[in-house]
Amino acid sequence: xxxxxxxxxxxxxxxxxxxxxxxxxxxxxxxxxxxxxxxxxxxxxxxxxxxxxxxxxxxxxxxxxxxxxxxxxxxxxxxxxxxxxxxxxxxxxxxxxxxxxxxxxxxxxxxxxxxxxxxxxxxxxxxxxxxxxxxxxxxxxxxxxxxxxxxxxxxxxxxxxxxxxxxxxxxxxxxxxxxxxxxxxxxxxxxxxxxxxxxxxxxxxxxxxxxxxxxxxxxxxxxxxxxxxxxxxxxxxxxxxxxxxxxxxxxxxxxxxxxxxxxxxxxxxxxxxxxxxxxxxxxxxxxxxxxxxxxxxxxxxxxxxx
Amino acid sequence: xxxxxxxxxxxxxxxxxxxxxxxxxxxxxxxxxxxxxxxxxxxxxxxxxxxxxxxxxxxxxxxxxxxxxxxxxxxxxxxxxxxxxxxxxxxxxxxxxxxxxxxxxxxxxxxxxxxxxxxxxxxxxxxxxxxxxxxxxxxxxxxxxxxxxxxxxxxxxxxxxxxxxxxxxxxxxxxxxxxxxxxxxxxxxxxxxxxxxxxxxxxxxxxxxxxxxxxxxxxxxxxxxxxxxxxxxxxxxxxxxxxxxxxxxxxxxxxxxxxxxxxxxxxxxxxxxxxxxx
Amino acid sequence: xxxxxxxxxxxxxxxxxxxxxxxxxxxxxxxxxxxxxxxxxxxxxxxxxxxxxxxxxxxxxxxxxxxxxxxxxxxxxxxxxxxxxxxxxxxxxxxxxxxxxxxxxxxxxxxxxxxxxxxxxxxxxxxxxxxxxxxxxxxxxxxxxxxxxxxxxxxxxxxxxxxxxxxxxxxxxxxxxxxxxxxxxxxxxxxxxxxxxxxxxxxxxxxxxxxxxxxxxxxxxxxxxxxxxxxxxxxxxxxxxxxxxxxxx
Numbered sequence: 001x002x003x004x005x006x007x008x009x010x011x012x013x014x015x016x017x018x019x020x021x022x023x024x025x026x027x028x029x030x031x032x033x034x035x036x037x038x039x040x041x042x043x044x045x046x047x048x049x050x051x052x053x054x055x056x057x058x059x060x061x062x063x064x065x066x067x068x069x070x071x072x073x074x075x076x077x078x079x080x081x082x083x084x085x086x087x088x089x090x091x092x093x094x095x096x097x098x099x100x101x102x103x104x105x106x107x108x109x110x111x112x113x114x115x116x117x118x119x120x121x122x123x124x125x126x127x128x129x130x131x132x133x134x135x136x137x138x139x140x141x142x143x144x145x146x147x148x149x150x151x152x153x154x155x156x157x158x159x160x161x162x163x164x165x166x167x168x169x170x171x172x173x174x175x176x177x178x179x180x181x182x183x184x185x186x187x188x189x190x191x192x193x194x195x196x197x198x199x200x201x202x203x204x205x206x207x208x209x210x211x212x213x214x215x216x217x218x219x220x221x222x223x224x225x226x227x228x229x230x231x232x233x234x235x236x237x238x239x240x241x242x243x244x245x246x247x248x249x250x251x252x253x254x255x256x257x258x259x260x261x262x263x264x265x266x267x268x269x270x271x272x273x274x275x276x277x278x279x280x281x282x283x284x285x286x287x288x289x290x291x292x293x294x295x296x297x298x299x300x301x302x303x304x305x306x
Numbered sequence: 307x308x309x310x311x312x313x314x315x316x317x318x319x320x321x322x323x324x325x326x327x328x329x330x331x332x333x334x335x336x337x338x339x340x341x342x343x344x345x346x347x348x349x350x351x352x353x354x355x356x357x358x359x360x361x362x363x364x365x366x367x368x369x370x371x372x373x374x375x376x377x378x379x380x381x382x383x384x385x386x387x388x389x390x391x392x393x394x395x396x397x398x399x400x401x402x403x404x405x406x407x408x409x410x411x412x413x414x415x416x417x418x419x420x421x422x423x424x425x426x427x428x429x430x431x432x433x434x435x436x437x438x439x440x441x442x443x444x445x446x447x448x449x450x451x452x453x454x455x456x457x458x459x460x461x462x463x464x465x466x467x468x469x470x471x472x473x474x475x476x477x478x479x480x481x482x483x484x485x486x487x488x489x490x491x492x493x494x495x496x497x498x499x500x501x502x503x504x505x506x507x508x509x510x511x512x513x514x515x516x517x518x519x520x521x522x523x524x525x526x527x528x529x530x531x532x533x534x535x536x537x538x539x540x541x542x543x544x545x546x547x548x549x550x551x552x553x554x555x556x557x558x559x560x561x562x563x564x565x566x567x568x569x570x571x572x573x574x575x576x577x578x579x580x581x582x583x584x
Numbered sequence: 585x586x587x588x589x590x591x592x593x594x595x596x597x598x599x600x601x602x603x604x605x606x607x608x609x610x611x612x613x614x615x616x617x618x619x620x621x622x623x624x625x626x627x628x629x630x631x632x633x634x635x636x637x638x639x640x641x642x643x644x645x646x647x648x649x650x651x652x653x654x655x656x657x658x659x660x661x662x663x664x665x666x667x668x669x670x671x672x673x674x675x676x677x678x679x680x681x682x683x684x685x686x687x688x689x690x691x692x693x694x695x696x697x698x699x700x701x702x703x704x705x706x707x708x709x710x711x712x713x714x715x716x717x718x719x720x721x722x723x724x725x726x727x728x729x730x731x732x733x734x735x736x737x738x739x740x741x742x743x744x745x746x747x748x749x750x751x752x753x754x755x756x757x758x759x760x761x762x763x764x765x766x767x768x769x770x771x772x773x774x775x776x777x778x779x780x781x782x783x784x785x786x787x788x789x790x791x792x793x794x795x796x797x798x799x800x801x802x803x804x805x806x807x808x809x810x811x812x813x814x815x816x817x818x819x820x821x822x823x824x825x826x827x828x829x830x831x832x833x
Contacts, residue, residue: 026481030394033387034407037455040448041410044417047428102324110318111325119329121573126332128502128569129562130509132536136543136558137338140551169328199314227418229512230540254420254512261424261516277424281417288416468677472739475635475671476690476746477663486693491680 048278054271063275069240069256071265076272078279080240084157084250085280088232089225091161091246092168097218099165100172104214107173108180109202120177127170135234138163143235151247155237158246163231168221175220175295179213180206216294223287227280229254253280336562343559346552356522356533359547366557368524369533375525376442376518376534377508384447385454385500392458392496397484408459411452422448423513431517437531442518446507453506457499461492498572505568509561511536535561586654588613588750588780589634594648596629596638596804603629607648607806609799611750616772616781618791618812621801622827627784628674630801631752634782635669636662652750667694670748674755676735678727678742683719686727686738690746705745713741714771733764740771744779751775753783757790769794788828792816800824 049056055063055076066077103123107116142162147154183206191201207214237249238259253276264270354365391411395404426445431437465488473483489496519531520541535557542554589611596604604626611617619627629638638644639662650657657665667690678686687706696702706723710716715737719730727738736756743751757765772781772794785791791798792812799809800823808815808824819825826832 022482023480026484027394027398030390030398031403033390034394034399034404034455036387037391037407037414037451038410040451041414043429044414044422044425044448047425048421051424051428099324099327102321103328106318106321106325110321119325122329122332125566125569126328126335128506128509128565129332129335130511130536130565132509132511132539132543133335133339133558133562136539136554137335139543140342140555141338166331169331173325173328197310197314199317200310203317223416227420229418229420230536234540234544254418257420257424258512258515261427262519274424277421281421284416284418285413288413292412466677468673468675469679471637471640472673472677472679472742473689473693474640475637475666475673476693476742477666478689478693479663482693486689487679 045281048274048281052271052275052278054268055275056271058268063272064279067242069272071260071269071272074266074268076268076275078253078276080242081251081253081256081276082279083242084160084236084252085226085254087157087246087250088160088164088236088252089222091158092164092225093218093222095161095165096169096172096221100169100217100221101176101214103169103173104176104180105202105207108177109198109206116177120174123170123173126166127174131167131228131230132234134163134167134231138231138235146247153237153247153249155235155249156247157236157243157250160232160236160250160252161246163235164225164228167228167231168225171221171224172217175217176210176214179210179217179295182213183209212294212297216291219287219291219294223284223291226287227254227284229258233258253277339555339559339562342552342555344556346556347559348556351553351556355524356538359545359550362549364549364553366533366535366538366553368521369535369538369557370560372439372518372521372525372532372534373508373536375439375528375532376446376514377504379439379443379528380446380450380507381504383443384450385504387447388451388454388503389458389496389500391451392455393462393484393489395455395459396462397480397488411455414448415452415456418512419445419449419510420512420515423515423517426513426517434529436529437517437519438529439518439525439532440528442514442532442534443528445513445517446510449507449510449513450503453503454500457503458492458496461495461499462488464495465491501568501572505565505572508568509536509565511540515540585613587611587651588653589782590649590651591634592649592651594630594633594646594650596626596633596647597643597645598641599643603804604633604646605805607804609806609809611780611782612797613780614776614778615796616776616783616794617797617799618795619782619784619799619801620786620788620791620827622832623786625801626804627801628754631671631754631782631784634750634752635666635671637671663694667746668748669750669752670743670746671752671754672736672739672743672756675759676732676739678730678735678738681727682724683727683730683738684723687741687745690742694746709741709745710738712744712775713737714767714774715741731764733760733767736760736764736768737771740768744775748779750780750782753781755784755786758786765790788816800827802827 059066059076063076064078064082067079068075068077069080107120111119138159142159143154146159151158187205187209188201191205232252233255236252236255238251238255239249240251240256243250257273257277261273264273350363351365352370353367354363355368356366357364395407422445426441426448430441430444469487469491470483473487514534514537518534520537521531521533525532539554539557539561542550587610592608594604594607607630619630621627632638633646634650638646652668679689684706687709688702691702691705707716710719715734718734727735730738757768769790775781783795795812797810798812798815800807800815802823808819808821815824816828819828
């Protein structure tokens with residue numbers, strides 16, 4: 001006793017048509033959304049260019065090298081913000097990399113797997129803390145501490161760097177740990193078999209083997225630091241000038257956009273801010289691209305050696 | 307020899323300290339927020355509208371609701387778009403188009419949120435000539451799309467090929483296989499990743515600064531400037547008023563509690579059976 | 585008795601790799617036919633062309649004549665082909681659904697009409713797969729709660745639910761213990777009353793136990809095809825004899 005009267009000869013053409021159409025439709029719909037992402041990104045770049053046309057036409061490349069940011073006088077230059085952004089990020093890296101790499105080494109080499117997983121879980125939660133909350137703690141906890149330690153204003157480039165360092169720490173730890181864990185056992189074992197201590201095998205063999213992934217994590221952390229807005233805005237001091245001392249206040253690209261965008265006094269002002277956004281966009285895209293290449297190459301490596 | 311052993315112990319002890327320091331940061335953050343935040347958390351905080359500085363009894367009810375509205379709209383707009391794109395990449399992709407899409411999504415993911423805010427301003431706020439919840443949600447959606455896409459692709463790909471073959475061998479068409487076998491099989495992972503993604507954008511402040519802006523009162527519909535928790539925290543924290551500072555702590559506590567709950571819940575509850583790794 | 589399946593001059597390529605060379609054979613209806621041979625000899629590949637599963641892989645090309653009851657299998661609608669020619673895989677692959685939903689899946693997906701009770705069909709299929717008594721009280725539990733052998737019988741029930749004329753089994757017992765294996769072999773005796781069975785197996789003793797006809801594959805070629813007792817006792821080709829007696833493979 002059959003249950004389906006369709007058993008037997010091949011189905012008629014119309015059903016075949018309907019069936020194929022179902023697959024085609026599904027592919028078309030999903031492909032449209034996938035393509036939409038390309039459109040969105042293209043539109044973003046286009047808008048950034050379009051809306052910064054005024055200052056790009058007026059100042060050209062000199063925009064990047066001018067120190068003056070004076071909305072009232074109509075003079076716009078990106079240098080103070082480039083300095084602020086890069087200085088805070090570089091300082092943040094200088095603090096976060098040794099700390100983060102140390103933690104990663106501990107988690108990958110020394111800690112038993114379950115403790116390592118548990119601690120990594122906690123550290124990755126740090127990445128989930130919103131920027132504005134880091135800013136909150138920065139303003140009410142860190143700034144008084146900095147003032148007590150000798151910074152005249154409390155806010156400034158160094159303060160911002162400290163907050164940034166804490167914010168990028170989880171990325172460095174997490175990705176470096178992955179890179180270290182992906183180093184094949186044979187490498188460690190070879191070193192130990194030759195009589196090296198655990199630290200020596202770790203530092204002289206494992207870490208160098210994972211160096212591309214570690215460097216990748218640094219680039220990624222740098223890219224995030226450059227784009228960090230809220231926490232930096234709240235503790236950097238908002239001074240669009242370049243000072244020699246890192247204890248002095250400064251300004252970052254993201255911070256000035258956040259502060260001045262809604263109060264831009266002229267179209268030129270707005271254009272200048274958007275051009276700053278364009279600069280930031282390119283910087284982060286470049287760094288992220290490099291980071292991805294580096295991290296990808298370590299996870300692929302495994303058994304080979306460059 | 308002894309020297310080398312000493313170095314061994316010292317260096318590993320140092321790395322242990324690094325790990326400890328990193329972990330303790332989280333506990334510091336939690337500690338401060340709990341201490342200062344809980345002192346200022348009150349029923350009036352949760353249910354009242356903001357009052358002018360200095361007046362007691364003000365709250366952030368509108369900001370809490372505003373964040374909820376923004377997240378709802380973001381989920382409605384961004385999550386399906388990212389999900390379908392991810393389905394395409396995992397199940398239907400052919401040729402080099404998927405690779406280009408993936409690369410572009412990663413690019414979009416890495417764009418600083420303030421730049422996304424500028425973009426949303428240009429395409430929504432400028433034409434509309436005013437701030438709105440819609441604009442804020444557009445900004446957040448743009449951020450949520452690449453995350454959702456990535457996580458959908460990752461977890462659908464992880465569904466074993468043999469399940470697809472089982473369905474195809476029974477005469478199911480490709481799209482039916484995807485809809486009735488692959489997606490249900492990968493659902494848990496996709497849901498976890500999506501929750502984490504939405505949670506991440508829930509805490510974003512920068513893209514809201516000039517899209518949904520802020521509001522002293524309730525905002526109705528999607529067309530008005532809307533208060534949100536992160537923006538309120540920012541505005542109150544940099545203000546000169548003590549009362550507002552206290553409220554900023556309370557708001558910070560609420561926001562952090564939401565974020566951490568979402569993260570821990572998503573990772574622990576949903577993913578024991580799922581291998582999570584970007 | 586006309587052949588159920590007739591294959592003539594089948595050549596199969598994965599890209600530039602020529603995997604099956606000029607394979608021709610005729611499968612008799614309502615019997616069990618076994619395909620044996622060492623690893624990598626192409627027998628699974630051959631099996632998968634019979635329900636066109638190879639089409640899910642890029643760069644896979646099958647050229648030749650494949651007839652099911654005289655109809656061209658490569659030309660017909662692939663969905664109706666797969667309803668008539670079912671498959672059980674090497675490692676059981678139940679869907680992450682309930683036992684009931686697994687068996688009902690093929691019916692639902694093929695636009696099965698509602699005036700027959702779905703539950704009846706599910707029960708019938710589970711009985712044919714000798715699994716009904718073991719699961720009748722837990723039909724709505726997850727399929728993953730079953731043991732390996734039970735899961736494989738569930739997959740057989742699932743394949744049987746759409747009433748296929750031919751059932752292809754790709755090393756169905758290789759992941760199972762001897763008791764589970766025996767149950768499935770027993771099953772095959774009752775199934776062949778209504779269904780033509782084609783089984784790929786690594787286990788020569790299994791072929792000897794269940795199949796009326798056996799084909800021996802080596803390096804992508806069908807070396808010999810005959811009644812099972814001929815293959816195992818008086819093989820015509822030297823390669824067949826070498827494999828049977830264990831000189832290689």
